[in-house]
Structures are given as C-alpha cells and as structure tokens.
Amino acid sequence: MLKKLNIYQVLKFVCAAVVIITSLWSLAYPGDHILFKFSQFFLGLMFLFSGFSELKANRKTYAIISFSVSLFSILVFITTLLSRKG
Structure with missing residues (x-):
C-alpha cells in the first residue's frame, strides 16, 4: 500500500492531520483565534496537494x-491574516 502513495498524497494526509489537530484545539480553546487562521491555511495546502495528485492521475x-x-x-487566509480584528 505504501508503494502506491506518491509524495502529494503523503503531504495531503499530513495537512489533513494538521487541520484536524488545529480544529480540535480551537474547539477546546475557543478564545485562540490564530488557530482558525492556520487551520484555513493548511486546508488550502491540502486542496493544493490534492489538485497535484488529481492532475498526476x-x-x-x-x-x-x-x-x-x-x-x-489561501486568499481567505491572507485576508483574515491582514485584517485588524482578532
């Protein structure tokens, strides 16, 4: 099974794990708004690597x-990062 995985699928799974961890962490501590932003960024990266994997297939x-x-x-991440609120 590991031989069929390419690097984009591995990176997609790593980003998915980071998204799950940051989402659960932000649910546990709702006052920390920076985790929402990084969860959005890694979600964008996950879709980017998914796109490369689909293009390769x-x-x-x-x-x-x-x-x-x-x-x-990623545009939503950038606009929320540059916003002055929270």
Missing part, C-alpha cells in the same frame, strides 16, 4: 476544482 476536472478551492482558501 490525469483527472483534470477534479484538479481544476481542487486548485480553485485551494486558491479561495
């Missing part, structure tokens, strides 16, 4: 959707 429609969701998620 020659599924261009799913790759375009993953890249567009990744772009949107």
Whole structure:
C-alpha cells in the first residue's frame, strides 16, 4: 500500500492531520483565534496537494476544482491574516 502513495498524497494526509489537530484545539480553546487562521491555511495546502495528485492521475476536472478551492482558501487566509480584528 505504501508503494502506491506518491509524495502529494503523503503531504495531503499530513495537512489533513494538521487541520484536524488545529480544529480540535480551537474547539477546546475557543478564545485562540490564530488557530482558525492556520487551520484555513493548511486546508488550502491540502486542496493544493490534492489538485497535484488529481492532475498526476490525469483527472483534470477534479484538479481544476481542487486548485480553485485551494486558491479561495489561501486568499481567505491572507485576508483574515491582514485584517485588524482578532
């Protein structure tokens, strides 16, 4: 099973684990708003690596959707990072 995984799938699983951990942590401590921002960033990275994995598997429609969701998620991260609130 490990031979079938490429580097993009491994990075996607690592980002998914980071998203789960930061989301659970932010649920446990709701006053810490920086974790929401980093969870959004790693969610964008997860979709980016998913898009590369789909592109490598020659599924261009799913790759375009993953890249567009990744772009949107990273733009949301940047705008919330630059906002003056919280």
